[in-house]
Amino acid sequence: MQAQPEDAVLEGQSLHRANWLFVAGRAQAVTAHERAIGGLLAAGHTVTLLHFDRISTTRGLPVEPHRISAVDGLPRRVRKPAKALELVLPRSRRTELALRRDASLADTVSRANHVLLLDDEAETARAALFAANATARFWSPSQVGAVLEEEPFWRYLDRRLHQLSGALLKPLKTKGLMEAISWLDDREPGVCPAPEDVHRFARGMIHRLLLRGRLDDARALLRLTDRAERHGIRAGGDAAAYAALKMHLRLHDEVVQPAELQQVLEEVFASADAALDAKAYRDCAGRAAIGLDLMFHPRLHTDVPSTPLVESPGTFTRPLYESRVGQVLTAPTSPAPTRPAQEPSVPRNRVGAPLKVTYLPGAYPWHAARALAALGSDDRAELSELRLTDPAFQGMALGELFVSYRLGKAVPEAAADREPATAEQLALLTQADVVVADWADKGALWASLNCPASARMVVRVHSADVLSAGFHLLDWSRVDVLVCVSEHLRQVVVGLLGDRFPQDAVIVVPNVLAPFDGPSEEPSGGASAAGRPAVPQPEDVRGGRTIAMVGWGQRVKDPIMALDILGALLQRESGWRLRLIGADFASSTSGLVNAYSLAFRRRAVEPQLLDAIDFVDQTKDVPGALAGSHFILSTSLRESFHIGVMEGLVAGAVPVVRDWPAFATHQGAASLFPPSVIFETVEEAVEIIWSLRDEAARQAAVHDLQGSMRQLLDGRNVAGRLLEVILR
Known part of the structure; x- marks a missing residue:
């Protein structure tokens, strides 16, 4: 018989309905556990009670006791002497005979997941029961109490973990979850140690908690798995995944050099390879998802002055x-459709009819508003907007579901547990002649895997998506055109994709701005260049001293640099003001983000600056909020186009643009703005602004900039170019 440690415990999978088999020799053994049996039944488990002598439950539990007897079913004439003979047989032999004669009893025992031997009489039947079901877990009388005490906590914990892992419409309170974890964590070694599969059980939940920003909860679960390690219960194949999860947390609180990540990434992808080889597809997807979301962690790429995805993309992504x-995960899922290069893919019998265009506005749908408006007013298009509302589509991180979904397209037996989109959404996609994905996010990934072969697919990228994991898992063989909103972003995209996508199919079409008729012949400060009346300003800001900044409340926008610029100007001359338009810093559990936001607040309340800053709430009318501003400032670490600055220029403000450090090697700002308005240091920004403090000089600069940048600023021109790409 297979040996089992005396301190063995549950596997922590209580939510997965189990068959519990209770075996008793005496009625008292059952009575002591009736409350626990009731809890199992209430949780949806199957409970069966076997006994040797006639017993009954006293609380009216809906459990029908089954007697272990080889006599049942015998003809009446031999039943009485057979029963007398059975009573003198050892219980082990009696159980063997009963299982051999009673097919229903044998089937009941074979389906059990847990066999609880409630007393010494039941213990004597262990060998016979084990012979009938060697895969069940057997619990001796000394273990039963601890097991039944622990099971409700696992049930509660498991339920919370599964609720947190899938399609939640509202956040859950974590008090009960943490109480359950604390209870398990405080158990004495040898009484109820952590279960052998606690690592697999908690791995996916820790990952999901990290992606939701619930870092403290993730740390609590990691403490539980660390405790299991201390008591000799090893993570095995999940060890590399746990090292990666700990690195996830570390990146939120300290700067980690990319070189430090290489070994962690190599090991976690190697562990996913091992699971793939073993056909353990769920483990494969879970480990690979952790590796992917670590490789494309936002603290590494999206709000830092330098990212290896730009500086050394091939080296950094090599582990993947x-x-x-x-x-x-990155290979084409099917042969790419072959279509003539210059001919539209619409069927011949629909020539002349509007093209059915299905447009996915993506993770940040407001960016697509003007493109959608242009398509909606074009007679060549029959437009359908496809918004993917499942919570799994939110955010840029992948998570296990989408890795499993992508893996399942290549290995059918690895298919995900559920479809992230509805049948109606899939139908809207498959009826399209043209599919447009605005943002290379999880929606674009899903669309590339399900886009009909007869349809053209156009993907439009910005910058946050290019620096995210989903960009790499798209089936690029299904994409016909990749639209970048700027030249420097095109260069980054080409470096990341290499030969996976043809370079001549990567084109630049800027973001679509509002219609703009160009600079007026005689610039005037009374209204914006877009014809919008200037917002009335206090007398002390009419002298050309107001600097605006849009979308300031993010680390990537580096608003501390804007405060430094304001401070330097105020040292030269009083009257300068900084207008910060947009939302404040969002609540975060990241130490790095909180440290930055705290430093900003401390700087902003310094006496010299406190009364020179105006905060304007987030608004859809950005041009209105900009009206009356004299300069529009960009201090960002990374931008692909910076719509707010372009709108500020249209509104009559001089752009003052940092040479965005993350894209400096590709001359990011210089691909959009002239050198005269680009700076690298606070001192250079101050000199640009100071040189244009005179109203006439500033108006002349605005007039010249609007004229030279008209092709970018004219939304009608850009919208027409985008429509030609989509509707060709």
């Missing part, structure tokens, strides 16, 4: 592309 699971 050299792993077997990475090659499966």
Whole structure:
């Protein structure tokens, strides 16, 4: 018989309905556990009670006791002597005979997941029961009490973890979850140690908590798994995944050099490869998802002055592309459709009819508003907007579901547990002649895997999506045109995709702004260049001293630099003001983000600056909020186009643009703005602003900039170019 440790415990999978088999020799053994049996029944488990002598439950539990007897079913004439003979047989032999004669009893025992031997009489039947079901977990009388005490906590914990893992419409309180974890964590070794599969059980939940920003909850679960390690219960194949999860947390609180990540990434993808080889597809997807979301962690790429995805993309992404699971996840899912290069893909019998265009506005749908408006007013298009509302589509991180979904397209037996989109959404996609995905996010990933072969697919990228994991898992063989909103972003995209996508199919079409008729012949400060009346300003800001900044409340926008610029100007001359338009810093559990926001607040309340800053709430009418501003400032670490600055120029403000550090190697700002308005240091920004403090000089600069940048600023011109790409 297979040996089992005396301190063995539950596997922590209580929510997965189990068959519990209670075996008793005496009625008292059952009575002591009736409350626990009731809890199992209430949770939806199957409970069966076996006994040797006639017993009954006293609380009216809906459990029908089954007697272990080889006599049942015998003809009446032999039943009485057989029963007398049975009573003198050892219980082990009696159980063997009963299982051999009673097919229903044998089937009941074979389906059990847990066999609880409630007393010494039941213990004597262990060998016979084990012979009938060697896969069940057997619990001796000394273990039953601890097991039944622990099970409700696992049930509660498991339920909370599964609720947190899937399609929640509202956040859950974590008090009960943490109480359950604390209870398990405080158990004495040898009484109820952590279960052998606690690592697999908690791995996916820790990952999901990290992606939701619930870092403290993730740390609590990691403490539980660390405790299991201390008591000799090893993570095994999940060890690399746990190292990656700990690195996830570390990146939120300290700067980690990309070189430090390489070994962690190589090991976690190697562990996913091992699971792939073993056909353990769920483990493969879970580990690969952790690796992918670590490789594209936002603290590494989206709000830092330098990212290896720009500086050394091939080297940094090598652990993904050299792993077997990475090659499966990034390979075409089917042969690419062959279509003539210059002919539209619309069927011949629909020539002349409007093209059915299905447009996915993506993770940040407001960016697509003007493109959608242009398509909606074009007779060549029959427009359908496809908003993917499942919570799984939110955010840029992948998570296990989308890795499993992508893996399932290449390995059918690895299919995800559920479809992230509805049948109606899939139908809207498959009826399209043209599919447009605004943002290379999880929606674009889903669309690339389900886009009909007869349809053209156009993907439009910005910058946050290019620096995210989903960009790499798109089936690029299904994409016909990749639209970048700027030249420097095109260069980054080409470097990331390499030969996976043809370079001549990567084009630049800027973001679509509002219609703009160009600079007026005689610039005037009374109204914006877009014809919008200037917002009335206090007398002390009419002298050309107001600097605006849009979308300031993010680390990537580096608003502390804007405060430094304001401070330097105020040292030269009083009257300068900084107008910060947009939302404040969002609540965060990241130490790095909180440290930055705290530093900003401390700087902003310094006496010299406190009364020179105006905060304007987030608004859809950005041009209105900008009206009356004299300069529009960009201090960002990274921008692909910076719509707010372009709108500020249209409104009559001089752009003052940092040479965005993350894209400096590709001359990011210089691909959009003239050198005269680009700066690298606070001192250079101050000199640009100071040189244009005179109203006439500033108006002349605005007039010249609006004229030279008209092709970018004219929304009608840009919208027409985008429509030609989509509707060709």
